[in-house]
Amino acid sequence: xxxxxxxxLAYLGLLLILSAPLGTYIGRILEGERTILHPxxxxxxxxxxxxxxVQGEEMEWKAYTGAILLFNLLGGLAVFALLKGQGHLPxxxxxMGGLPTDLAFNTAVSxxxxxxxxxxxxxxxxxxxxxxLGLAVQNFLSAATAIAVLAALVRGFARRESKGLGNAWxxxxxxxxxxxxxxxxxxxxALVSQGVVQTFAGAVHTASGQGIALGPVASQVAIKxxxxxxxxFFNANAAHPFENPTPLSSFLQMLAILLIPAALCHAFxxxxxxxxxxxxxxxAMTLLFVGxxxxxxxxxxxxxxxLAQIGVAQPAGNMEGKEVRFGVPGTALFATATTAAxxxxxxxxxxxxxxxxxxxxxxxxxxxxxxxxxxxxxxYGMLLFALVGVFISxxxxxxxxxxxxxxxxxxxxxxxxIAILLPPAVVLVGTAxxxxxxxxxxxxxxxxxxxFTEVLYAFSSAANNNGSAFAGLNANTPFYNWTLAxxxxxxRYGTILPVLALAGSLARKKxxxxxxxxxxxxxxxxxxxxxxxxxxxxxxxxxxxLALGPIAEQLSLR
Amino acid sequence: MPARTFSxxxxxxxxxxxxxxxxxxxxxxxxxxxxxxxxFPRQAGGSLLRSGNQVLGSxxxxxxxxxxxxxxxRPSATLGTDGRPAPYNALASGGSxxxxxxxxxxxxxxIRIALLKAADPxxxxxxxxxLVTASGSGLDPHITPExxxxxxxxxxxxxxxxxxxxRALVAAHTEGPQLGFLGAPRVNVMKLNLALAELx
Numbered sequence: 158x159x160x161x162x163x164x165x166l167a168y169l170g171l172l173l174i175l176s177a178p179l180g181t182y183i184g185r186i187l188e189g190e191r192t193i194l195h196p197x198x199x200x201x202x203x204x205x206x207x208x209x210x211v212q213g214e215e216m217e218w219k220a221y222t223g224a225i226l227l228f229n230l231l232g233g234l235a236v237f238a239l240l241k242g243q244g245h246l247p248x249x250x251x252x253m254g255g256l257p258t259d260l261a262f263n264t265a266v267s268x269x270x271x272x273x274x275x276x277x278x279x280x281x282x283x284x285x286x287x288x289x290l291g292l293a294v295q296n297f298l299s300a301a302t303a304i305a306v307l308a309a310l311v312r313g314f315a316r317r318e319s320k321g322l323g324n325a326w327x328x329x330x331x332x333x334x335x336x337x338x339x340x341x342x343x344x345x346x347a348l349v350s351q352g353v354v355q356t357f358a359g360a361v362h363t364a365s366g367q368g369i370a371l372g373p374v375a376s377q378v379a380i381k382x383x384x385x386x387x388x389x390f391f392n393a394n395a396a397h398p399f400e401n402p403t404p405l406s407s408f409l410q411m412l413a414i415l416l417i418p419a420a421l422c423h424a425f426x427x428x429x430x431x432x433x434x435x436x437x438x439x440x441a442m443t444l445l446f447v448g449x450x451x452x453x454x455x456x457x458x459x460x461x462x463x464l465a466q467i468g469v470a471q472p473a474g475n476m477e478g479k480e481v482r483f484g485v486p487g488t489a490l491f492a493t494a495t496t497a498a499x500x501x502x503x504x505x506x507x508x509x510x511x512x513x514x515x516x517x518x519x520x521x522x523x524x525x526x527x528x529x530x531x532x533x534x535x536x537y538g539m540l541l542f543a544l545v546g547v548f549i550s551x552x553x554x555x556x557x558x559x560x561x562x563x564x565x566x567x568x569x570x571x572x573x574x575i576a577i578l579l580p581p582a583v584v585l586v587g588t589a590x591x592x593x594x595x596x597x598x599x600x601x602x603x604x605x606x607x608x609f610t611e612v613l614y615a616f617s618s619a620a621n622n623n624g625s626a627f628a629g630l631n632a633n634t635p636f637y638n639w640t641l642a643x644x645x646x647x648x649r650y651g652t653i654l655p656v657l658a659l660a661g662s663l664a665r666k667k668x669x670x671x672x673x674x675x676x677x678x679x680x681x682x683x684x685x686x687x688x689x690x691x692x693x694x695x696x697x698x699x700x701x702x703l704a705l706g707p708i709a710e711q712l713s714l715r
Numbered sequence: 716m717p718a719r720t721f722s723x724x725x726x727x728x729x730x731x732x733x734x735x736x737x738x739x740x741x742x743x744x745x746x747x748x749x750x751x752x753x754x755f756p757r758q759a760g761g762s763l764l765r766s767g768n769q770v771l772g773s774x775x776x777x778x779x780x781x782x783x784x785x786x787x788x789r790p791s792a793t794l795g796t797d798g799r800p801a802p803y804n805a806l807a808s809g810g811s812x813x814x815x816x817x818x819x820x821x822x823x824x825x826i827r828i829a830l831l832k833a834a835d836p837x838x839x840x841x842x843x844x845x846l847v848t849a850s851g852s853g854l855d856p857h858i859t860p861e862x863x864x865x866x867x868x869x870x871x872x873x874x875x876x877x878x879x880x881x882r883a884l885v886a887a888h889t890e891g892p893q894l895g896f897l898g899a900p901r902v903n904v905m906k907l908n909l910a911l912a913e914l915x
Contacts, residue, residue: 163896205734209727227728235732281807290740297739298732326727333735338743345747346754352775355751355759360806364769369776369805371761376747380739393808396851398775399761404898463821464848467828470841473859473899477820477848478810481789481857484899505851506810509820607814629812714816 161486165450168408168490169443172415179416180423180435186335187308187328187424198334205330215321218661221309222654224325225302232298233269237261239291240283249284250359251370256282259638266642268292270649271299271531273381273388273501273624274641276633280370280391285357292388293377297341300384300417301332303533306653307421308332310537311428313660314561317668322660336417337384344413345379351409352402353378374399382413385531387501387624395491395504396480407483407504411491414500418529421536429561433679438539441687445528446497449517454489456514462715478509489514496521499531501624508603508611508627512711515627516703519614522623524695525580531622537656539687541573546683546690548573550676560678562668569662572655579651580620581698583644587616588702590640597636602629606713610706619644764905774905777856779803783834784873785911786858786866788904789845790827793853803854810851824848835869857901860889876914884910 185192206213216224239246240261244254256264260277267274268291279288305328312322349355355375360368374390378400381388391397401407419439426435460471474485483491483504491504496518507515521528527538544558544565551558551565558565591597591612601608611630618625619641626632632641677683751759762774772778777788779802788803792811795801813820824847831842843862863885871878888907892898 160892160896167896201738205731208734209730210723211727223724224728227724228731231728231732235736278807278809289744290736293744294736294740298735301735326731329731330735333739338739342743342747346750349747349751349755349759352758352762354761355748356761357748358760361761361763361770363772364766365772365778367772367776367778367803367805369761369773370808373744373748375751375759376744379747391808391852393810393852393854396810397808398773398852398854398856402762402775404893408897460844461815461820463815463818464824464844467821467825468841469824469828469844469847470861471844472861473844475815476844477813477815478851479848480850480852480855481845481859481901482855482898487898503851506812508812508814509810509851511815602812603814603817605816607816610814627812627814628810629814710814710816 161454164408164486165490168411169447172412172419173439173443175412175416176419176439177423179420181427183336183417183420184424184427186331188428192335194335194339202330202334206327209326211324211326213324213327216324217320218309218322218657218664221322221325222657225305225653225657226650228298228325228329229269229302232295233265236268236291236295237265239287240264243284243287246284246286248286248357251284253282253284259635260633263638263642266645267624268295268386268388269299270622270645271303271384271386271499271534272619272622272645272649273386274619274626274645275388275624276638278392279389280372285372288377288390289373293380296377296380296384296386296388297333297337298329299386300337300380300532301329303531303537304332304336304421305329305533306656307533307537310540310656310660311425313663314563315429316664318666319664322657322664337380340383341376341379344383344409345375347409348375348378348406351406352399353406354399371399378410379413381502382410382500383417383532385414385418385498385500387495389502395502396506401504404482404487407487407491410502411494414494414498414502415529417532418498418535421533425536431561431679434561437679437684438536438543438687441684441691442527442529442539444684445688445691446493449497449521449528450490450493453493453514453517454486456511456517457485457489459511461511475509475511475514478506480504492518493521495625496623497526497528497530499526499534499622499624501618503625506628507614507625508629512707512714515610516707518625519610519617519707520695520699520703522617522621523581523584523699524691525577526621526623527691534622534652538652541576541656542691542694543678543687544569544573545577545694546687547676547678549690550686556674559669559675562671563663563666564669569659572659572662576652576655577694580648583620583647584613584616585702587620587640587644588613591616594636600631600634600637602631606706606709610710613702613706615641616644620648622648764909771909772905774903775856776805776854777803777904780904780908783869785908786863786870786904787846789855789858790823790847790849791853792849805854808852808854810853811849835866838865838868840865856903856905858904860885860900860902863889863902863907870911874911880914884914
């Protein structure tokens with residue numbers, strides 16, 4: 158198993174090495190400094206902003222929020238219209254018809270909120286135009302949205318007695334143009350070299366009658382990973398050989414998932430003029446990731462007792478739903494990365510993971526995807542937990558808590574509490590409805606505790622904007638399409654709104670100079686406190702439901 | 716809100732969505748497609764295996780095989796448009812989504828074991844796991860080297876060839892981990908079967 162260790166070490170090593178220079182670059186972009194790409198892209202940026210009528214004036218938090226919401230609303234409506242009308246539009250070699258309203262709404266919400274929950278099979282439902290001009294566009298724009306929100310929050314920490322949080326339009330355009338587009342372009346070509354297809358042609362048919370679906374896949378897969386979106390071009394997502402043909406393409410895709418989230422920690426450190434703060438958050442994320450990965454990998458490498466009883470040789474481990482080219486190590490690493498982030502791409506079917514191997518991804522999602530997390534959203538989520546960390550520490554010594562010199566008071570803690578508690582509330586209420594309502598029950602496909610886990614996973618994934626699934630659950634029903642769309646909206650904007658309100662409040666405060674009683678937030682002690690807070694909130698909220706699902710299944714499996 | 720400020724607010728959103736959609740939804744995929752066709756034409760088109768004008772399949776997409784004289788691919792859970800099992804349907808990828816505790820998982824494995832034993836009654840070796848479990852895509856073109864060697868005796872007998880030659884062919888088609896540490900050792904069944912046809 159030493160290649161498994163090598164792969165994990167190479168992965169984390171490369172991720173941490175690449176994240177530092179990329180973080181510096183992103184920091185420069187968000188602070189409006191010139192970069193190496195400016196000679197090529199600045200004219201495009203200027204032209205676009207002029208057409209938009211944007212001068213780049215500072216926005217206070219309400220205006221910033223309004224811009225973000227309007228941008229997402231129009232983007233979502235465009236996807237909805239495209240999906241309803243795709244039957245009458247070009248680039249539709251498979252003659253796909255328009256989608257039913259509940260499915261079109263669910264999908265539009267799903268891609269606009271960076272969830273990419275998919276209750277349709279890509280190659281059986283979507284025209285090429287819907288994929289590239291609808292879904293892939295929101296892959297870019299939803300990621301840019303979260304980078305903009307993060308930038309506003311970080312400016313809230315960095316600025317003193319200021320009302321402005323930056324200009325949302327400038328942040329959205331720059332994030333797309335300078336960060337997401339160039340990286341996607343490079344990744345897309347690297348993926349094609351491995352065998353990911355990229356063509357506007359329809360399916361080919363072989364002499365023996367096998368139909369093989371094709372499409373503009375590489376361009377979409379690149380941003381699907383870099384933007385931690387996760388929506389597959391094909392139903393099987395990154396398990397499909399045309400989306401993920403080789404172990405190297407899988408490695409690159411895993412790297413793409415966590416690259417920007419890790420880099421943003423460094424961008425944050427640079428923007429608050431104390432890079433150690435970024436390192437501390439990155440250290441907490443990395444340590445949590447290693448623990449999760451070790452658990453998944455060890456659970457998946459064990460034989461399935463049911464199959465052992467009928468004499469199946471299982472040196473390869475639990476192979477149902479997995480691809481031979483990735484094996485257990487390449488699958489466990491992917492499953493951990495995709496759920497640590499809000500990505501949700503899968504290179505195996507998570508429904509067939511072993512009980513404990515499935516528990517870890519599920520719990521990573523439920524923690525709020527703050528272990529690296531989604532592009533932008535992971536870091537603003539982790540910063541909320543950092544505020545809880547200083548708040549609890551402050552209570553213990555009886556001092557007003559501070560973070561980066563900003564006093565954390567009642568209003569801030571209210572916003573933090575709303576943002577941290579809303580998604581879990583939606584998860585638990587939604588799961589309860591899913592197992593109580595007669596209209597919902599027939600969707601469950603596996604018997605026993607595993608069936609419960611399918612429902613819990615669906616609402617956890619939607620409310621935390623992950624998008625992966627225990628896909629045996631038939632979620633293409635009106636009940637699931639509407640309730641999960643609601644869960645995705647609450648999970649996304651129920652976090653973004655309090656985060657931006659928090660940013661506005663923080664920006665107005667002055668920065669208190671460090672004193673002897675200040676809790677340093679870059680030390681190993683604070684890293685441990687932060688990890689403890691994340692795990693404690695996650696455990697207190699979800700242990701009972703996990704006991705009913707994967708833990709009960711693990712105990713019953715022999 | 717007066718009409719003028721409303722349109723002033725709407726303009727950046729509307730133009731922003733349109734402009735960025737054009738950049739990321741039209742120009743970007745067009746540029747990637749153009750460069751991909753120029754740099755990697757075979758891969759961009761689906762790594763197709765051809766014989767003359769005929770397309771035999773894709774090197775990356777498995778096919779359903781039940782000829783005892785060929786190597787079998789893994790079980791596949793893909794369905795046809797009628798909702799019935801249609802293994803290796805590359806127009807509708809997907810896995811079984813059977814949970815680890817689902818009795819159907821063992822039942823499906825038992826059926827598959829029976830098929831393998833019926834085609835190869837003398838083979839007493841334990842059946843390798845990838846020959847009784849469905850892949851996530853339902854299109855897995857690979858099997859493990861153990862699964863290929865398990866089938867070597869059957870293939871040799873059906874083709875009237877010495878088993879040692881078949882095993883050597885499997886060994887020659889076994890790919891190690893990519894770059895030495897990525898992924899699992901594997902055999903591409905599509906390529907192995909094509910090589911088998913040339914063995915006579």
